[in-house]
Amino acid sequence: MSKRIQKRDATLSKQRIITHAVELFSQKGYASASMDELARRSDLNKAMVFYYFKNKKGLYEAVMREVLLEIQKSILEENKNYNTPQEELESFIRTYAKFAFTHPYLPSLLLKELSDSGAVIHEMLFISMRQLFALFCDILKRGEEKGCFREVQPMVVYFMVLGTLNLMVTTHSLRLKASQLDDIKVDTCANCSSEEIAAYVLDNIERIIHKEISQ
Amino acid sequence: MSKRIQKRDATLSKQRIITHAVELFSQKGYASASMDELARRSDLNKAMVFYYFKNKKGLYEAVMREVLLEIQKSILEENKNYNTPQEELESFIRTYAKFAFTHPYLPSLLLKELSDSGAVIHEMLFISMRQLFALFCDILKRGEEKGCFREVQPMVVYFMVLGTLNLMVTTHSLRLKASQLDDIKVDTCANCSSEEIAAYVLDNIERIIHKEISQ
DNA sequence: TCTATAATTAACTAACCAGTTAATTAGTTA
DNA sequence: TAACTAATTAACTGGTTAGTTAATTATAGA
CATH class of the missing domain: 1.10.10.60 (Homeodomain-like)
Incomplete structure (x- = not known):
């Protein structure tokens, strides 16, 4: 009032x-x-x-557009600073992780949409998501051509990155709660920082795509 | 009527x-x-x-209980047939993948819940999810002790498996649509079978956790 | 200062929703 | 068959929702 x-x-x-x-x-x-x-x-x-x-759906689309453009911008801008596929991949993962952890509404909105094949806004989400995925594919392809990455299924690797990071954000409070119970002792990574998690995901992805493995 | x-x-x-x-x-x-x-x-x-x-929430809890018990039972039962950590891990991933692809409501319900830190049913989902995660951790730990797995962050690896498989199921129609457009040519794994995807995820996870890498 | 227009408001509507109630029907058992 | 109980029903309620409308302000330009 x-x-x-x-x-x-x-x-x-x-x-x-x-x-x-x-x-x-x-x-x-x-x-x-x-x-x-x-x-x-x-x-x-x-x-x-x-x-x-105009209506609720129109607002929702505007919201998703805003959010997706923001993350896209962050990643594309950061990407400019690097020029080897390895560095670009690292930058992609770190930037997404940093953004997701500091803007937790992004993973929440994204997973909600993706859990339903783009229930509310198929078209637009879709285009924006695809552009980001296209960049990811491009990095992988150039890495392959340069001989430093092995051939992988980009969609699966992409979801390994985004799916994992998004879930680590949205389940944060749940993981904290789980770590405080002591009937089953499991490490839920409850106190990991976003940098640690990003570094860990990155390390795993590198093990998947790198040709020469430094054990 | x-x-x-x-x-x-x-x-x-x-x-x-x-x-x-x-x-x-x-x-x-x-x-x-x-x-x-x-x-x-x-x-x-x-x-x-x-x-x-009693009420809508009560029904929803009954639904989630049903679904979670079902997947849990499948995995535990299948697990009995194997006794090395490698085989158990393979069985875990393949069984989850098979179940998720043949019962696509599971990934949909799970991701919806997890996108909101267990919005509707914290407690119960939680317990059931934790038991499955505990089994996963146990397999990894025994593999470590046996010297065939390296030390990993189980939560992250777990989400790499579940997150990826769940997203591959829920985005199936979206990926199909994307593959039919031809403005940007990207391989969305649209025609991959559930077995192919499971095998691919498994292969990636093995590259992450195995000590000796067979290149 | 007048005027056109853009921004804002209160009050409204029609549809929908979870949940209730009181009455009724069908099976079961004594 | 009588009486009891479990299963089922139609009709209802109170509250919420997205969206509308018509009137009212504020602002900027002529």
Whole structure:
């Protein structure tokens, strides 16, 4: 009920909605995210959501576009700093890991979508995801041509990277809880830092794709 | 509206509900699964759902229990036939893959839960998941002690297996679609069989954990 | 200062949803 | 067959949801 203090500012209002929507969708999922609650969180009238994004699906697509473009940008930009396939691969994995751990809504939103073959937004997610995958494939191919990587099934290796990193993020609280119980003693990597996890995933992937193995 | 033909049979009705609920929850997710639709699909009165399972969450827990016990049983039973860590690991991966591909609701339900740190059913999923993970850890540990596996971070390797296999199942239709487009040529493993994928994941995991690498 | 337009609002609707209730039917047993 | 119980039903409720509408503000340009 708090009266708006700020002046009118379309782009700012729009951004407020997106920002809170990213959080809300990643916390509750598409179906359980309520537009009433979003309006409350954003401290804006609900009609504004529909004024700017037409409907819930439109908002969700805008959210996914934002998030996917952001990670894509990070990886592509970081990639420029390297020029051997090995370095590029390392950069890809480290950058994704860093982003995923500092922006945990990304793994949450991504896994929610992928657990349902792109239930809500097939088309767009799809294109953006494919571009990232295409870069990954390109790195692998150039590594192969250079003779430093062996031939692998890129899709499987890609999911080994993304699937693992995403799950390590989304299960963080679950793994912490598991480590505190002591009926079964298992190491759930509960206190590993994102850098440790990234380094570990990277090491494993290198063992999979490198031709000469330094044991 | 079709009048029930069958005689009254409590266990059968209950099983009808579970069976259709597994399908519905895996297709739509917890929030979007409607009890009205479930009743329609099961060809039973909606009140029966609440008569047998108290509420929606109770039904969901019953569904997850059913599904998790089923996969657990498969893996444990198959495991009995082997007695070296290498064979056991191979059996674990192959059995999970086979089950996941023939019962695609499992990856869908699992990823939905894990994308949200066990949003709906923390406790139970948790215990069942941990038992499976404990078996995996045990296999790795015995392999280590025998000197045939190197020391690894079990949680990460576990997610490399489950995460990858689950994603390969849930994204199947998406990968098929991607392979049919030809703006970017990428191999999405669209026509790989479940055995091929299992073999490929297994091969990669072996490269990660085996001490002597047969190049 | 007038005016056109963009941004914002409160109040509303129609559909849907989980869950309840009270009555009814079919099997079972004494 | 009478009486008891378990299974089943139709009809309902209260709350929530996405989306709409028509009126109202603020702002910028002429």
